[in-house]
Amino acid sequence: xxxxxxxxxxxxxxxxxxxxxxxxxxxxxxxxxxxxxxxxxxxxxxxxxxxxxxxxxxxxxxxxxxxxxxxxxxxxxxxxxxxxxxxxxxxxxxxxxxxxxxxxxxxxxxxxxxxxxxxxxxxxxxxxxxxxxxxxxxxxxxxxxxxxxxxxxxxxxxxxxxxxxxxxxxxxxxxxxxxxxxxxxxxxxxxxxxxxxxxxxxxxxxxxxxxxxxxxxxxxxxxxxxxxxxxxxxxxxxxxxxxxxxxxxxxxxxxxxxxxxxxxxxxxxxxxxxxxxxxxxxxxxxxxxxxxxxxxxxxxxxxxxxxxxxxxxxxxxxxxxxxxxxxxxxxxxxxxxxxxxxxxxxxxxxxxxxxxxxxxxxxxxxxxxxxxxxxxxxxxxxxxxxxxxxxxxxxxxxxxxxxxxxxxxxxxxxxxxxxxxxxxxxxxxxxxxxxxxxxxxxxxxxxxxxxxxxxxxxxxxxxxxxxxxxxxxxxxxxxxxxxxxxxxxxxxxxxxxxxxxxxxxxxxxxxxxxxxxxxxxxxxxxxxxxxxxxxxxxxxxxxxxxxxxxxxxxxxxxxxxxxxxxxxxxxxxxxxxxxxxxxxxxxxxxxxxxxxxxxxxxxxxxxxxxxxxxxxxxxxxxxxxxxxxxxxxxxxxxxxxxxxxxxxxxxxxxxxxxxxxxxxxxxxxxxxxxxxxxxxxxxxxxxxxxxxxxxxxxxxxxxxxxxxxxxxxxxxxxxxxxxxxxxxxxxxxxxxxxxxxxxxxxxxxxxxxxxxxxxxxxxxxxxxxxxxxxxxxxxxxxxxxxxxxxxxxxxxxxxxxxxxxxxxxxxxxxxxxxxxxx
Amino acid sequence: xxxxxxxxxxxxxxxxxxxxxxxxxxxxxxxxxxxxxxxxxxxxxxxxxxxxxxxxxxxxxxxxxxxxxxxxxxxxxxxxxxxxxxxxxxxxxxxxxxxxxxxxxxxxxxxxxxxxxxxxxxxxxxxxxxxxxxxx
Numbered sequence: 001x002x003x004x005x006x007x008x009x010x011x012x013x014x015x016x017x018x019x020x021x022x023x024x025x026x027x028x029x030x031x032x033x034x035x036x037x038x039x040x041x042x043x044x045x046x047x048x049x050x051x052x053x054x055x056x057x058x059x060x061x062x063x064x065x066x067x068x069x070x071x072x073x074x075x076x077x078x079x080x081x082x083x084x085x086x087x088x089x090x091x092x093x094x095x096x097x098x099x100x101x102x103x104x105x106x107x108x109x110x111x112x113x114x115x116x117x118x119x120x121x122x123x124x125x126x127x128x129x130x131x132x133x134x135x136x137x138x139x140x141x142x143x144x145x146x147x148x149x150x151x152x153x154x155x156x157x158x159x160x161x162x163x164x165x166x167x168x169x170x171x172x173x174x175x176x177x178x179x180x181x182x183x184x185x186x187x188x189x190x191x192x193x194x195x196x197x198x199x200x201x202x203x204x205x206x207x208x209x210x211x212x213x214x215x216x217x218x219x220x221x222x223x224x225x226x227x228x229x230x231x232x233x234x235x236x237x238x239x240x241x242x243x244x245x246x247x248x249x250x251x252x253x254x255x256x257x258x259x260x261x262x263x264x265x266x267x268x269x270x271x272x273x274x275x276x277x278x279x280x281x282x283x284x285x286x287x288x289x290x291x292x293x294x295x296x297x298x299x300x301x302x303x304x305x306x307x308x309x310x311x312x313x314x315x316x317x318x319x320x321x322x323x324x325x326x327x328x329x330x331x332x333x334x335x336x337x338x339x340x341x342x343x344x345x346x347x348x349x350x351x352x353x354x355x356x357x358x359x360x361x362x363x364x365x366x367x368x369x370x371x372x373x374x375x376x377x378x379x380x381x382x383x384x385x386x387x388x389x390x391x392x393x394x395x396x397x398x399x400x401x402x403x404x405x406x407x408x409x410x411x412x413x414x415x416x417x418x419x420x421x422x423x424x425x426x427x428x429x430x431x432x433x434x435x436x437x438x439x440x441x442x443x444x445x446x447x448x449x450x451x452x453x454x455x456x457x458x459x460x461x462x463x464x465x466x467x468x469x470x471x472x473x474x475x476x477x478x479x480x481x482x483x484x485x486x487x488x489x490x491x492x493x494x495x496x497x498x499x500x501x502x503x504x505x506x507x508x509x510x511x512x513x514x515x516x517x518x519x520x521x522x523x524x525x526x527x528x529x530x531x532x533x534x535x536x537x538x539x540x541x542x543x544x545x546x547x548x549x550x551x552x553x554x555x556x557x558x559x560x561x562x563x564x565x566x567x568x569x570x571x572x573x574x575x576x577x578x579x580x581x582x583x584x585x586x587x588x589x590x591x592x593x594x595x596x597x598x599x600x601x602x603x604x605x606x607x608x609x610x611x612x613x614x615x616x617x618x619x620x621x622x623x624x625x626x627x628x629x630x631x632x633x634x635x636x637x638x639x640x641x642x643x644x645x646x647x648x649x650x651x652x653x654x655x656x657x658x659x660x661x662x663x664x665x666x667x668x669x670x671x672x673x674x675x676x677x678x679x680x681x682x683x684x685x686x687x688x689x690x691x692x693x694x695x696x697x698x699x700x701x702x703x704x705x706x707x708x709x710x711x712x713x714x715x716x717x718x719x720x721x722x723x724x725x726x727x728x729x730x731x732x733x734x735x736x737x738x739x740x741x742x743x744x745x746x747x748x749x750x751x752x753x754x755x756x757x758x759x760x761x762x763x764x765x766x767x768x769x770x771x772x773x774x775x776x777x778x779x780x781x782x783x784x785x786x787x788x789x790x791x792x793x794x795x796x797x798x799x800x801x802x803x804x805x806x807x808x809x810x811x812x813x814x815x816x817x818x819x820x821x822x
Numbered sequence: 823x824x825x826x827x828x829x830x831x832x833x834x835x836x837x838x839x840x841x842x843x844x845x846x847x848x849x850x851x852x853x854x855x856x857x858x859x860x861x862x863x864x865x866x867x868x869x870x871x872x873x874x875x876x877x878x879x880x881x882x883x884x885x886x887x888x889x890x891x892x893x894x895x896x897x898x899x900x901x902x903x904x905x906x907x908x909x910x911x912x913x914x915x916x917x918x919x920x921x922x923x924x925x926x927x928x929x930x931x932x933x934x935x936x937x938x939x940x941x942x943x944x945x946x947x948x949x950x951x952x953x954x955x956x957x958x
Binding site: 329331373374376381384385388392395396399400403413414415416417418419423427564565566567568627628629630647648650783785 | 829843844847848849850863885905909910
């Protein structure tokens with residue numbers, strides 16, 4: 001046990017582990033102190049509060065310490081640590097070492113802890129009279145999170161998983177019995193190449209900030225119930241709920257951008273359980289946000305607002321459980337495997353669920369629930385309906401995504417629907433339709449009471465407009481081929497954009513404080529428009545056959561996806577695909593990437609090139625025996641994207657051609673070619689072959705062959721051949737040689753044309769020479785199988801997101817200004 | 823009737839509709855013999871038979887990939903997938919297929935593989951390391 005191992009750097013690990021323990025202890029102390037500070041009846045005694053604050057500061061500092069130690073280990077490539085060995089390698093550039101930091105689950109927890117600590121400090125600074133109860137809840141959450149990275153044994157079971165675990169403790173292998181084992185571990189496992197993408201540097205921190213920030217509205221809701229400040233917590237929580245909605249939404253879309261840019265499933269959303277899970281809290285907090293505003297303005301919907309805000313954080317914990325517990329095993333491609341913390345994750349959910357339910361029950365009678373119904377023609381009623389439908393949409397997502405959880409709980413063996421994407425698209429589409437209509441016509445309603453006739457006239461007028469525009473879009477984009485639900489979603493989105501456009505126009509004229517929600521709704525509408533057209537009418541460019549292709553998950557009839565969307569193309573042989581003429585030009589290697597140059601040309605009717613661009617999809621070459629992983633390349637146009645990736649490659653053989661400079665006859669590569677065809681030709685004659693022709697331009701008497709000195713009695717003649725293949729011209733000069741009375745010939749290859757040319761003999765009598773043409777059979781020529789997809793109007797999705805973020809920001813400023821914290 | 827009760831009823835109705843629609847479209851995990859008995863799609867969990875040939879010839883058809891899978895009951899069947907060979911297919915430990923029988927072949931519309939990912943491994947590359955340590 002106390003064996004000394006050479007070359008280990010134990011200090012950063014010990015230090016880091018000490019910080020982990022301190023962060024846990026400090027969170028515990030902080031929770032207890034805040035609790036007593038809250039319940040203390042002596043208003044003059046600040047000692048609990050002081051202690052609580054110092055403990056929380058200590059917790060924050062310790063977390064920064066943990067991060068610093070972990071980063072130091074990763075940066076210095078101390079592979080004696082399991083985390084460094086598992087997720088990084090020496091060849092990783094520094095910016096990917098940063099993303100290596102959150103590659104593992106422990107790093108994810110650390111990010112979560114870090115953001116929660118930042119939010120806690122902001123609350124200490126700003127929450128004033130709310131600090132004590134709110135921070136009790138935040139500290140408790142911090143305590144649970146800190147326990148996730150403890151990695152210590154307690155009563156025979158391990159609690160948490162520490163990022164400072166040593167490799168020799170994590171893995172059992174005979175080499176760890178040697179004191180100098182480290183000298184055999186030269187490099188780490190490296191990062192999954194698919195994660196080596198710039199979005200992976202920014203997406204996880206954003207997502208975790210979004211998830212962590214939901215704890216604040218939750219804590220305010222609990223504090224409001226606990227301290228019986230039922231009405232006041234609402235306006236405090238609104239800016240934080242807006243912030244959480246904004247950041248979480250951004251984080252989710254960033255993840256989708258990452259998938260679109262660097263994964264090769266060909267899309268931006270796949271309804272994978274892990275993706276869905278990140279949307280649960282977003283939908284609930286959005287619903288919660290709307291009813292919080294309803295309550296603030298009218299006094300209605302108190303219970304729903306409280307319930308949704310409380311549930312949103314429970315949803316955060318459930319999300320974390322789904323992606324980390326390994327329960328998604330058979331249904332998700334990118335969930336983590338279980339680190340042995342299943343029950344610890346469950347306890348986190350149960351703890352906060354119990355807190356939420358406890359306060360709802362205990363305070364049930366005292367809650368300011370109105371007995372009076374909302375007016376049918378009032379904004380608050382329909383906002384409330386909208387929040388309920390956001391909740392229902394989340395309910396459906398949770399229900400389907402959790403199928404493995406139901407199986408585990410009830411011992412059943414139910415499989416998800418076979419056409420899972422279609423199932424999600426249709427049902428979530430229906431919810432989206434309802435929600436977009438609500439975000440549209442609710443704009444024409446006022447709080448409390450609205451003039452009914454005027455409302456119906458405006459609503460109908462805008463609906464008519466929306467209908468006309470939608471009809472145009474549906475016709476132009478071919479959306480009519482899809483299930484009718486998607487056309488209704490389009491109508492709803494356009495309607496919402498128009499209605500909110502009107503609000504925005506009014507806002508610019510004067511009521512500027514209303515701009516935020518209008519802008520956010522317009523952004524949301526545009527996102528749906530973009531997502532719907534791009535995913536629903538995505539075109540397969542690389543199809544072999546004519547005719548329409550069923551897009552899985554959107555088509556009226558579901559079933560086996562028979563999209564034959566892969567096409568094999570040979571090097572330098574142009575292939576017509578859709579509107580493009582596509583040519584595979586060649587490849588180049590820049591370790592660890594191998595790029596494939598694919599040229600796209602568009603011709604006008606009279607044969608002129610109207611547009612030409614080259615895409616370079618690449619594959620990441622893995623060192624440890626795995627197959628290359630494809631990464632797409634996308635040409636972004638204003639109104640559509642052309643997405644291309646390589647789906648199959650020839651199995652790697654001997655190094656290509658090796659340029660075969662001086663390939664003396666007999667070099668045994670003839671088997672790579674079809675049997676030769678011999679031609680007797682004179683200067684100026686032409687030889688035809690499958691893809692072009694060869695012209696003998698002349699004979700050169702001064703042909704030289706590298707490394708072979710020629711004496712006066714030797715003869716070397718070169719045949720100057722011009723090869724024209726697929727519109728390109730190449731030069732080749734095979735050599736015929738008589739040296740020391742022996743005859744040799746030196747073949748030349750033209751790899752791009754798949755040719756080998758030999759100058760076999762001279763026929764002086766006819767003034768001709770004999771040339772042998774070896775041609776590569778089709779399948780020996782370099783090729784790739786590729787898939788090209790066209791995503792129309794996808795920029796609406798991305799620009800809609802940006803607009804929505806701006807809308808959120810405007811609202812945060814507005815709500816923050818209204819806030820008077822006491 | 824109060825509006826909130828009407829809304830409550832609507833919510834309950836929608837929730838039930840969602841549950842029913844899910845219930846009616848869920849499928850089952852089955853075996854190849856189950857697949858032969860039914861015409862609907864189902865999920866089959868199994869593993870790749872690495873002894874038998876994986877067929878993918880891009881020159882002939884870039885959208886045809888076939889292989890043999892042994893399901894959890896030990897029955898083996900030829901599987902056809904319209905598309906290219908998924909990356910690291912040979913390394914998969916477990917395969918979840920979605921699809922149905924067409925004639926004697928199982929036509930998969932989706933393949934989900936579980937790989938012993940080298941990125942979440944807990945196996946050290948012992949062969950290489952052992953070879954080196956023998957030289958000391």
